[in-house]
Amino acid sequence: MSELLHRTAAELAAGIAAGEHSSEEVTRAHLDRIEAVDEVVHAFLHVDGERALEAARAVDAKVAAGEPVGPLAGxxxxxxxxxxxxxxPTTCGSRMLRDWHPPYDATVTRRLLEAGLVVLGKTNMDEFAMGSSTENSAYGPTRNPWDTSRIPGGSGGGSAAALAAFEAPLTIGTDTGGSIRQPAAVTGTVGxxxxxxxTSRYGLVALASSLDQPGPCARTVLDAALLHQVIAGHDPLDSTSIDAPVPDVVTAARSGDVAGMRIGVVRELGGEGYAPGVEQRFTEAVELLSGLGAEVVEVSxxxxxxxxxxxxxxxxxEASSNLARFDAMRFGLxxxxxxxxxxxxxxNLTREAGFGAEVKRRIIIGTYALSSGYYDAYYGSAQKVRTLIKRDFDAAFERCDVLVSPTTPSTPWPLGERVDDPLAMYKADLCTLPSNLAGNAAASFPAGLAPEDGLPVGVQVMAPPMADDRLYRVGAALERALTEQWGGPLLNRIPQLQEVSA
Amino acid sequence: MTATVMGYEEALRSFDPVLGLEVHVELSTRSKMFCGCSTAFGAPPNTQTCPVCLGLPGAMPVVNRTAVESAMRIGLALGCSIADWCRFARKNYFYPDMPKNFQTSQYDEPIAFDGFLDVDVDGEPFRVEIERAHMEEDTGKSLHVGGSTGRIHGASHSLLDYNRSGVPLIEIVTKPITGTGARAPEVARAYVEALRDLLRALDVSDVRMEQGSLRCDVNVSLRTDPTQPLGTRTETKNVNSFRSVERSVRYEITRQAALLSEGTAITQETRHWHEDTGTTSPGRSKETAEDYRYFPEPDLVPIAPSREWVEQLRATLPEPPAERRRRLREEWGYSELEMRDVVSSGALDLIEQTVAAGCAPQPARKWWVGELARRANESGTELDALAITPAQVAEVQQLVEAGTVNDKLARQVIEGVLAGEGSPAEVVEGRGLAVVSDDGALGAAVDKAIAANPDVAEKIRGGKVQAAGALIGAVMKEMRGQADAGRVRELILEKLG
Incomplete structure (x- = not known):
């Protein structure tokens, strides 16, 4: 395994800009790693090595010519x-879009390409981002690099597993109910x-428009912040995008100073149903922050x-409406x-054949909830709950700068265990959903390994809308203190994956 | 299948009709409601599309500000209140010409509501109350091929054109229109015509029914008398000419009256209008109609027009068409009948501009409603599409009044202008059309005419002055029409007096 694979994105970018190593070398090392381990991990649905190397050489040429490049170029x-x-192709993990080649770039994609990032390929996911295990992908599940018999979380299991398996130093996820954070928690990565x-949703194939949000995934807090900086900011093509300066996440990630910060522990997100190791690591993380000068309070x-x-x-x-366009008329299956x-x-035949069971389940639930005569009782009541959740956050953020909780109640479970139990699957998102419903910022950072099974645990940090920088400040503080405790990054402890010789 | 109908007068003796009109107006914005694609009519199929109006996965809508302003101006011109805060909603149903399988439309939060439009029904005023005006996007167009009807039933395949997909529409819905009595068909027509005039004055739409930029759905119900609750209604879709609006109301009244009289209940349904037979036939029944599962469009943010914005738009409103017609009729001294001709021939704006260019109102009317209307009719174009400007018409009239040309020559001048021969003065010059008032040339022609018609000359000498007409005719013939007839008459009388 090339030692380049263990570098952070910030180190790789600095090395490329300084001419210590080329983007082509870095890219080739990652393509080789994908070749070697992805047959087992299955983090990627599509890899285009030629295209990636070409993009890498373009960055190298710029560096050689002395042209300025962005902080993550190459x-x-x-x-x-x-x-x-x-x-x-953009498949969304669905048979429905097996061969769909979109004629346009998402705004996030465009910003990545303009910043000189090298796209290796597209990562695996639960079909249309519906799931918490990536087992709902029509193209087979992704495996957790910590234990390949276990799930990598979902829906963005591919993006999280690619980081943990050192197949990529950075990935992009999208989070509707926890699809960035829960995979980050169960793979020991940052999301x-x-x-x-x-961040703009233009070009993000919508699951639920009022909840979806693209975001950065990385192995370190600073890498996530650098990626956040690249993709965030107002987009006139997304009417719901906020026209305001991006919070200074990079400075916050470099600082990590939590002295005097008021941190609220959410009483409702813990206790019964939470794995002991999850609670233990969470409590330790809170104590750590307290030791660093943060003021810890309990909030309800x-x-x-x-x-x-x-x-x-x-x-x-929303999904039932968003997914109505998959009708075989203009594109797709x-x-x-x-x-x-x-x-x-x-x-009818196309939707029957093209959608998997979980997608159909949610379309049926959504269609029912919006039906005349049921709308007020279901969709209407849910919107009222949403308002109440926002109020709870508002009240809590009056007392606290950030809120914290475990990211997800358990460590990664064995593949197949919850496939036939949708409710058990849904509960993986208990702690992450409120921030999607309220629209505030939230992140998951590694908190260690659960003593009982040696598998990763995540701590969730939640901040008020447009105070994303606070997430990074807390994340960086935790990362620094815990790395010291562990004697190195958590991912140093990940078991070696069997490499297929190329 | 022909329904039994009742005579119209008989129907009105037993029933009180109630109307409801839903008019869809295609706005003439340059770009679509939610994307930057062109809205131009008649482009090759699917050439004015993008990921947004094709509903491709991941694409998102952005509201067209001009369309919102047009909607607010229409609302204000209809005396509506403008919402402080309103949203779009999704109307969910599957149809191949609707790319997202939902239509982005306003539902329970329209941008404008509670207004009215005063219309003129054969000289009598009638107030139509407006329920709402809301924004929505148009669908694409399906062309069903291989069947005999052009409808989907029986077709072998269908072609889809998404150029129209996402074109901004405003739907204007009336409250139930009661109290029309037997005048219901005329009220319906007068309302749609008045709405057309208003929208044209606002310059927000082409308002061409034949191109579909103004489309009308006509709701009709009957009740035994005005104290009864509203009866079951039918909705006749896409009635696309003023005449058809009137005829379809009349037909539905007679059809429903026949059914009700024999004790048959009216089915609440949409109906198709048949221009050729002047009848309607059932479409889909509302009882099995779809549940549209409306919910607020999460991809768009609410629209909250500030008071300043509303007032800015209010200041741009044109004079209401009815008021303007009344004012101009008085200023110009036209009769009611003359004014009606002017309006129905689409000459009002043109005459106003001609008068502004210095022409007196009566000759301006005479040219536009007479000679020019005839020529427009011959060439099958609209009056305002003729290749002559109001200023040029005023110039022609000036030439007449200065005696440079007579009435007959003036028509030839107009012909020249329309043929692209230049300004009226240039046509006079180029065609050599000026009347001759040079006494030398005229005198010679008069002498020649007297010599050729000694008997006529003798009568005039004898005091029969009215006989001069025959000599004038001869002189005009000699001068090939280019003579000032008044001067010719003077010369004849001088020479024979």
Missing amino acids: VPLGLKDVLTMRGA VKPTYGG CPSFDAALGAYYLIMPS RVGDDGTRSAEEVM
């Missing part, structure tokens, strides 16, 4: 397969869901108990068009 990256990019409207957000119910009405409602069937019959 660094390889994996893009979740729910964001469009010209010249590559940030920016404030809703902080009683409406969070209703978040799961509200989320599983709002998300499927078409089934049964033999010249004898009507357009309606072809639509």
